[in-house]
Amino acid sequence: MTRVAILISGRGSNMEALLRESRDGILAGVCEPVVVVSNRPDARGLEVAKGFGVATAVVPSAGLDREAYDRVLVEALEPYAVDWVVLAGFMRLLGPRMLRRYPGRITNIHPADPARFRGVGGYRWAWEQGLLRTTVTVHLVDEGVDTGPILAQEDVDLRGARSLQEVESRGLQVEHRLYSRVLRRLFLQGQGA
Numbered sequence: 001m002t003r004v005a006i007l008i009s010g011r012g013s014n015m016e017a018l019l020r021e022s023r024d025g026i027l028a029g030v031c032e033p034v035v036v037v038s039n040r041p042d043a044r045g046l047e048v049a050k051g052f053g054v055a056t057a058v059v060p061s062a063g064l065d066r067e068a069y070d071r072v073l074v075e076a077l078e079p080y081a082v083d084w085v086v087l088a089g090f091m092r093l094l095g096p097r098m099l100r101r102y103p104g105r106i107t108n109i110h111p112a113d114p115a116r117f118r119g120v121g122g123y124r125w126a127w128e129q130g131l132l133r134t135t136v137t138v139h140l141v142d143e144g145v146d147t148g149p150i151l152a153q154e155d156v157d158l159r160g161a162r163s164l165q166e167v168e169s170r171g172l173q174v175e176h177r178l179y180s181r182v183l184r185r186l187f188l189q190g191q192g193a
């Protein structure tokens with residue numbers, strides 16, 4: 001079974017969806033989330049992960065530049081012997097050391113089409129632009145901000161949305177479904193299926 005680390009920085013709703021799917025959904029028997037890592041000690045998702053009985057680790061990033069953080073992150077992950085690293089609302093950029101350690105094996109989910117919007121605040125952008133739809137993206141991670149090769153995209157219907165909260169909740173529903181589907185496909189391919 002594919003061993004996975006999930007990296008978070010906050011709420012962890014994508015992480016929660018992945019943990020649930022791994023326990024008794026479409027990722028059951030496909031992957032095992034062996035650790036949830038947060039760069040922030042106060043990330044709400046840490047408690048959720050503990051509730052699932054998954055090991056958690058805080059690897060604080062405060063005060064560390066990209067290179068220094070990369071080094072501590074690689075070391076922190078080593079004992080868990082993971083095959084894939086899944087970013088789920090992780091708000092730090094990774095560097096060459098992580099990318100070399102897990103080549104082509106780091107994924108991210110982004111709440112927009114990176115060709116149109118990159119970085120933080122994708123749902124606010126969609127709301128402020130008055131978009132009728134936005135596009136959730138799952139991609140492989142490289143050194144850029146939301147720039148790696150795209151694995152899958154799915155549109156979110158925003159017609160009639162009356163608040164930023166509504167935009168976000170419609171988007172997250174799509175994110176939660178899409179991420180586990182894409183990871184299932186990816187992990188099964190990796191096993192030669």
Ligand code: GRF
Nearest residue numbers: 011012013014089109110111
């Ligand atoms: C999601 O919108 C994700 O696309 C983006 O950050 C947000 C994280 O939310 N990268 P959560 O922590 O998974 O609830």
